[in-house]
Amino acid sequence: MGNTAREAVLECTYLGPVLSTNSDAVIAVTGAPVEVKVNGEPRQQWSRLLLKAGDQLSFGVIQGGTRYYIAVQGGIDVPEVLGSRSTYSLGAIGGYNGRKLEAGDVVPVGAPLNGGKLPRPDTVPEEFLPVYAKEQEVRIVLGLYDHRLTEEGLGNLLNEEWKVTPVADRMGLRYSGPGVKWKEREQPFGAGSDPSNIVDAGYAVGSIQIPGGTQPIILHRDAVSGGGYAMVGTVISADMDLVARAAPGTATRFAAVSLDDALEARRDLAERRNKAWGALGASR
Amino acid sequence: MTTEAAVLPGARYTWGGDEFLFVEVSEAMSLPANFKVMSIAGRLSDAGLPGIVDICPANASLLVRFDPDVLPPEQLGTAVRDIERDLASHQERALETRIVEVPVWYEDPFTAEVAQRFREGFHQEPEGSDIDYAAKVNHLKDAAEFIQRHHEQPWLVSMVGFVAGLPFLFQLVDHDKQLEVPKYLSPRTDTPKLTVGHGGCFGCIYSVRGAGGYQMFGVAAAPIFDPDQALADFKDFMVFFRPGDIVKFKPVTEAEYNEIQAEISAGTFRYRQAPVTFELSQALADPEGYNRELMEALNGI
Numbered sequence: 001m002g003n004t005a006r007e008a009v010l011e012c013t014y015l016g017p018v019l020s021t022n023s024d025a026v027i028a029v030t031g032a033p034v035e036v037k038v039n040g041e042p043r044q045q046w047s048r049l050l051l052k053a054g055d056q057l058s059f060g061v062i063q064g065g066t067r068y069y070i071a072v073q074g075g076i077d078v079p080e081v082l083g084s085r086s087t088y089s090l091g092a093i094g095g096y097n098g099r100k101l102e103a104g105d106v107v108p109v110g111a112p113l114n115g116g117k118l119p120r121p122d123t124v125p126e127e128f129l130p131v132y133a134k135e136q137e138v139r140i141v142l143g144l145y146d147h148r149l150t151e152e153g154l155g156n157l158l159n160e161e162w163k164v165t166p167v168a169d170r171m172g173l174r175y176s177g178p179g180v181k182w183k184e185r186e187q188p189f190g191a192g193s194d195p196s197n198i199v200d201a202g203y204a205v206g207s208i209q210i211p212g213g214t215q216p217i218i219l220h221r222d223a224v225s226g227g228g229y230a231m232v233g234t235v236i237s238a239d240m241d242l243v244a245r246a247a248p249g250t251a252t253r254f255a256a257v258s259l260d261d262a263l264e265a266r267r268d269l270a271e272r273r274n275k276a277w278g279a280l281g282a283s284r
Numbered sequence: 285m286t287t288e289a290a291v292l293p294g295a296r297y298t299w300g301g302d303e304f305l306f307v308e309v310s311e312a313m314s315l316p317a318n319f320k321v322m323s324i325a326g327r328l329s330d331a332g333l334p335g336i337v338d339i340c341p342a343n344a345s346l347l348v349r350f351d352p353d354v355l356p357p358e359q360l361g362t363a364v365r366d367i368e369r370d371l372a373s374h375q376e377r378a379l380e381t382r383i384v385e386v387p388v389w390y391e392d393p394f395t396a397e398v399a400q401r402f403r404e405g406f407h408q409e410p411e412g413s414d415i416d417y418a419a420k421v422n423h424l425k426d427a428a429e430f431i432q433r434h435h436e437q438p439w440l441v442s443m444v445g446f447v448a449g450l451p452f453l454f455q456l457v458d459h460d461k462q463l464e465v466p467k468y469l470s471p472r473t474d475t476p477k478l479t480v481g482h483g484g485c486f487g488c489i490y491s492v493r494g495a496g497g498y499q500m501f502g503v504a505a506a507p508i509f510d511p512d513q514a515l516a517d518f519k520d521f522m523v524f525f526r527p528g529d530i531v532k533f534k535p536v537t538e539a540e541y542n543e544i545q546a547e548i549s550a551g552t553f554r555y556r557q558a559p560v561t562f563e564l565s566q567a568l569a570d571p572e573g574y575n576r577e578l579m580e581a582l583n584g585i
Contacts, residue, residue: 081511091448091492093511093522143298144306189459190313190343190485193466199313200443200452200486202340202347204300226342226445228467228484234301262302263352270353 001026001048002113002282007075008085010101013067013169016059017101025051025109026118031068032132032245035060046129048122064132065245066168073118074110088222090171119281128276130241135251138218139239139265142256144207145198145230153180153213157232157254162216164250170222173246174215182213182230192228200228206235206243208254218243238265292316295324295368297361300347303337305360307346307368313454313485317344318442319564322528323376327367333360341527342443343452343486377564383438383530383581385556386489389541390431390502391415394476399500402472414499418465418482433463434501435533438575439487440562441525447494449509449523453487453531457571463487471497478504480533491523505536505544506553515548517555524555530562532579556585 010017016034027049029036036043037058043049045068051057062068078085078096087095096105146154162177182195190199196211203209203219209229210216218235220243235243236257246252257265296308307324310317325341328348335355340347350360396413403410409417419430439453446452455462467483472495475481479490481498488498491509508525510518517524525531536544547553558581566574 088448090494091509091511093448098511141299141301144300188310188312191311192484197484199311199344199484200446201308201342201345202306202443202445204304204306204347204349206301207304224446225340226347226443231300234299234304237302259299259302259357263357266302266352 001028001071001073002116002118003071003073003075004113004282007071007110007113008078009072010070010076010107011067012059012070014062016068016070019057019070019107021051021053021055021057023053025055026073026112027051027057028071029059029068030071030124031130032065033063034068035063044123046124048118064134064247065130066247067244072109073116074112077108077110090222090224121280124276125279128272128279130245132245134249136242136246137253137255138243139236139255139257139262140208140233141236141259141262142233144204144232144234146232148183148185148195148230149232150181150183153182154232156180157210157216158256162252162254164246164248164252165215166248168246168248170220172217172219172223173243174217175252176215180210180213180216180232182210196230197228198230200226202226203231204234206237206240207231208233208235220244236262236265238262238269292320295320297365299357302352302357303349305348305350305357305364307348307364308344309346310344313344313442314459315440315454315456315564315567318440318454319379320371320375321346322379323371324364324367325527326376327371328364331363331367333363336360340445342445343454379528379562379564381528381530381560381562382557383532383560383578385532385534385582387505387536387540387544388435388480388502388533389505389536389538390434390480391427392503392541394503395479395500398472398474398476398479401474402468406468406470406472408466408469415501418463418499418501421465422463430463431501431535433461434487435535437461437572438530438532438578441527441529441531442486444523444525444527446488447490447492449491449525451489451508451525451529451531453489454485455487456530456567456575465499467497468499471495475500476503478506478508480504503541505541506548506555514551515553517553528562530560530578532582556582558582558585 029045081094092098156178160178162175165174165176167174191197208216209231211229298306300306309320321341325339335351338349415427419427424430437457439455441451442454443452462485464485465482475490475496477493479500480502481488483498489504511522560581
């Protein structure tokens with residue numbers, strides 16, 4: 001639809017809205033598999049859709065994954081806050097009045113780019129579609145406070161299977177599994193009494209903390225920015241979207257990779273994204 | 285404060301995936317550790333390396349977010365190590381900062397109501413109040429003595445984070461006078477906005493309503509996070525506190541609290557504040573004597 005990566009989209013977590021448009025519009029629905037309906041008629045996902053003024057967009061039941069996305073030509077035109085149009089609901093800033101949309105909201109749409117001229121391709125080629133699997137391998141770089149785990153604890157983290165619990169959102173995902181053991185020690189001043197406690201520190205996005213040694217939590221992009229739980233490693237940047245697609249019940253294995261491996265995976269993902277943009281006749 | 289705390293070993297460097305460098309200056313909290321963190325953060329910020337996305341000084345560690353496509357990890361690591369090495373011989377001993385008076389309604393009804401909802405299974409002593417418990421574990425006579433200890437000596441903002449604009453506070457007193465209180469056994473799902481809390485050796489002010497595990501003693505009377513930037517203190521930025529700020533709590537009554545609410549509604553409220561130079565060596569040598577000097581800066585403002 002001629003947008004760039006700067007044009008905001010709507011994110012729908014499990015459930016989507018019913019939307020009607022008051023003018024002709026060009027849209028596309030991507031992300032997790034879901035039935036897309038215009039005036040009740042099924043339409044294709046990952047493809048350009050042309051809506052007439054008064055058309056109604058609605059959705060069926062999500063078929064896997066966690067979130068699907070509605071893009072509109074010109075982008076969702078909410079004001080930028082701190083350089084972003086995204087919603088940070090915990091701080092009640094950004095997006096649409098700092099909150100998720102509610103029935104009755106009127107969402108502003110920006111002017112089409114390139115005078116509304118549409119690129120020729122109208123569908124994302126299948127090879128670029130993300131995979132929505134019930135099993136995932138998530139690559140992590142060990143570090144931060146992994147030396148505080150016992151050998152057995154680290155073994156459990158890397159060799160056992162972990163399942164995404166229902167406690168999973170944009171802030172973080174909690175996993176159930178065999179648990180881990182932290183080394184006993186006399187705690188440093190100010191750290192708190194549990195061996196999984198540290199003097200409050202900054203949290204890396206994607207870092208994995210295991211409070212009390214029970215359930216690992218991957219901090220995702222809206223996570224708190226710091227706190228007092230030791231982190232044992234960090235999901236590589238190339239796998240953060242994979243983690244975001246994990247629905248409750250997803251069986252997960254954590255694979256330790258080197259920093260060099262992480263950088264290579266990052267380059268591969270960037271190349272793949274560039275090819276996807278290219279296949280759509282667009283540039284980021 | 286203990287003199288051995290002033291001598292810190294070299295920092296520990298470790299990667300948080302491919303976008304974060306974590307520098308642990310010390311496992312334990314201390315004023316010299318926090319000072320070193322702030323010194324490294326300041327120098328790194330001044331260096332203006334392209335590819336640095338964010339520099340997050342924390343209590344005794346530093347988190348740096350970077351773009352590895354622009355700044356290779358080894359290059360960042362070397363830059364920070366060079367700064368640390370240079371500081372070992374030229375450690376900054378003074379901090380240009382400000383002292384701010386923060387009015388607090390201790391033992392307020394808002395935190396009391398929330399605390400009532402999180403007792404059994406959440407709190408160490410479900411039958412008592414958070415502040416009674418804090419007094420007890422610090423071997424103080426009663427809540428009143430705890431409150432006095434809490435506000436009579438100032439605190440240093442040693443970190444800003446967790447949620448938008450939340451200051452972590454480290455009291456500027458000798459090690460053996462630090463107030464230490466365990467966090468809740470299990471975190472609450474609710475905490476009133478502006479709750480003055482405490483966990484481990486750290487005080488905090490919750491900038492927004494939400495989850496939290498710190499003990500609750502009162503509410504700050506005025507906002508510390510203002511996305512609309514309506515009040516004069518938020519003209520430059522929506523977050524009030526910066527690492528290095530010095531905070532003096534001032535107890536207020538319900539009537540005074542209500543007067544402040546009226547000033548906030550009218551848009552006229554301003555924090556009492558004054559610029560100060562904070563000298564590490566003086567703070568370590570005679571904390572309470574030096575604090576008196578710092579607090580004098582607020583006189584007549």
